[in-house]
Amino acid sequence: MNNILCHFRCPPLLPTVFAALLILVTPFLEYAAASQSFPSPAAIQANVQFWEKIYADYSIHSAVIHDRKDLSRIYGVVSLIDKKIPGAQQLNKALIRIREKKYRTILHNLAAGKRPQNAEEKKIAAMFTGKKRAAQMKEAATRLRTQTGLKERFIEGVIRSGAYMPQLKRIFITQGLPAELAYLPHVESSFSPQAHSKSGAAGIWQFTRATGKQYLRISSAIDERLDPFLSAKAAAAYLKNSYNKLGNWPMAITAYNYGTAGMIRAKKKLGSYERIFRFYDTGHFGFASRNFYAEYLAALHVAQRLERTALPCDKPISFTTLQLPGYISIASLQRHFNITTQTLRRFNPALKEAIFQGKKLVPKDYQLRLPNTPALTRQKRKIPRSYLHSRQIPDKYYRVQRGDTASEIAEKYHISLKQLRNANNLDRNAAIFIGQRLRIPQRSLRKNNTKTPPLTKQKKQFRQQRQIPILSDNKKKTPQFTLVNSEKKKRPTRH
Numbered sequence: 001m002n003n004i005l006c007h008f009r010c011p012p013l014l015p016t017v018f019a020a021l022l023i024l025v026t027p028f029l030e031y032a033a034a035s036q037s038f039p040s041p042a043a044i045q046a047n048v049q050f051w052e053k054i055y056a057d058y059s060i061h062s063a064v065i066h067d068r069k070d071l072s073r074i075y076g077v078v079s080l081i082d083k084k085i086p087g088a089q090q091l092n093k094a095l096i097r098i099r100e101k102k103y104r105t106i107l108h109n110l111a112a113g114k115r116p117q118n119a120e121e122k123k124i125a126a127m128f129t130g131k132k133r134a135a136q137m138k139e140a141a142t143r144l145r146t147q148t149g150l151k152e153r154f155i156e157g158v159i160r161s162g163a164y165m166p167q168l169k170r171i172f173i174t175q176g177l178p179a180e181l182a183y184l185p186h187v188e189s190s191f192s193p194q195a196h197s198k199s200g201a202a203g204i205w206q207f208t209r210a211t212g213k214q215y216l217r218i219s220s221a222i223d224e225r226l227d228p229f230l231s232a233k234a235a236a237a238y239l240k241n242s243y244n245k246l247g248n249w250p251m252a253i254t255a256y257n258y259g260t261a262g263m264i265r266a267k268k269k270l271g272s273y274e275r276i277f278r279f280y281d282t283g284h285f286g287f288a289s290r291n292f293y294a295e296y297l298a299a300l301h302v303a304q305r306l307e308r309t310a311l312p313c314d315k316p317i318s319f320t321t322l323q324l325p326g327y328i329s330i331a332s333l334q335r336h337f338n339i340t341t342q343t344l345r346r347f348n349p350a351l352k353e354a355i356f357q358g359k360k361l362v363p364k365d366y367q368l369r370l371p372n373t374p375a376l377t378r379q380k381r382k383i384p385r386s387y388l389h390s391r392q393i394p395d396k397y398y399r400v401q402r403g404d405t406a407s408e409i410a411e412k413y414h415i416s417l418k419q420l421r422n423a424n425n426l427d428r429n430a431a432i433f434i435g436q437r438l439r440i441p442q443r444s445l446r447k448n449n450t451k452t453p454p455l456t457k458q459k460k461q462f463r464q465q466r467q468i469p470i471l472s473d474n475k476k477k478t479p480q481f482t483l484v485n486s487e488k489k490k491r492p493t494r495h
Contacts, residue, residue, distance in 0.1 A: 058149025162313025326388030
């Protein structure tokens, strides 16, 4: 009888047991699937392990001094002063220089045949073996590199990624691509939507302006690179094209950093990814490009481990969309939907500051995102026609002439240098070049007539030209060069 009762009572436990088994098995299934698409060749194992330590173990308050070529050789770790403390940056640089000099001296001494004097020197000596160890030590002394830890930043990125990850995975799956590619922004931007790099890349997928324009809308009113979902579709298209041309994910992911054309040349020269990783040194294929795939694998492993912990990740964004039937001001959207500027910014990161300042209209056909509530869903169908415009507020432009500087142009049009820089994506020095077409922010149109006034009739001395990087279309982040004028702070001459 007891056996019969057990027979009828046990089945309700099966779903619980199955769920528990699924939780245990899922990580192994994910690892097996990822291993097939994203192999980890023996040649990059040390690099993957290095980056896993950078993401998971080393704090942002530590600097790891290592061999640039052989990442298994970590000579030491420098404890950094908190950046919030005045003068910390200079002090940290000094601490790193002192430690690098120390390790360089140790390597030179060991290469010269001197015996290690303490535990630290013995540890470094043990990193080199074989008959050519002296030559290896001498060469290693020229290859010191410092990498700041990223543990806290990486955790913050995983928390932020919770808002986007489910939708990003769906985007890649829809394109017939592995869902694991959704983890790539951990390497590029730590999932910070407003991330900007020194090379001009923007958003969580870090598209440069030149490459971004091939896939996304970028104008004075909108920059879709800053939208995690729209730029994810662009990233999927870019990666899919690279994969189709290169035939495997190690090369295709490396191409996301180095450029598809560059990786095609590398493949033609050396064949396999492993050989490219070990021997390719042409063009701009440096430390970042060589390590990009290893960084991705490390980020994928660490992020998936953190996701299985109790980390309080952001909740997925739930939204509804409205394709705008005409141009419309941000103020009209606020009135109609009774929604705050902060909410509109959060759900529509592609909209630029000019729109929120009323200098530009939200473009026609833009897919406006709104919180997914019944009230807002109903309001989508009731936008008054009086709110809609048939045209965008026009821009005003100025063509740079010989002797012009950005500050003089800004002063003539009664705008700040910062406004001119932001409107034209100029660098910190506000570098410009002859013939460049500069957009004048809308504020100036209320203070100037429609004709472009000359800057001055006085003859100016032509400033010395210098070079700044301009991104090439066929590479994602590789600079070319053009001559420009530079707006630098004037400093008193010392005698």
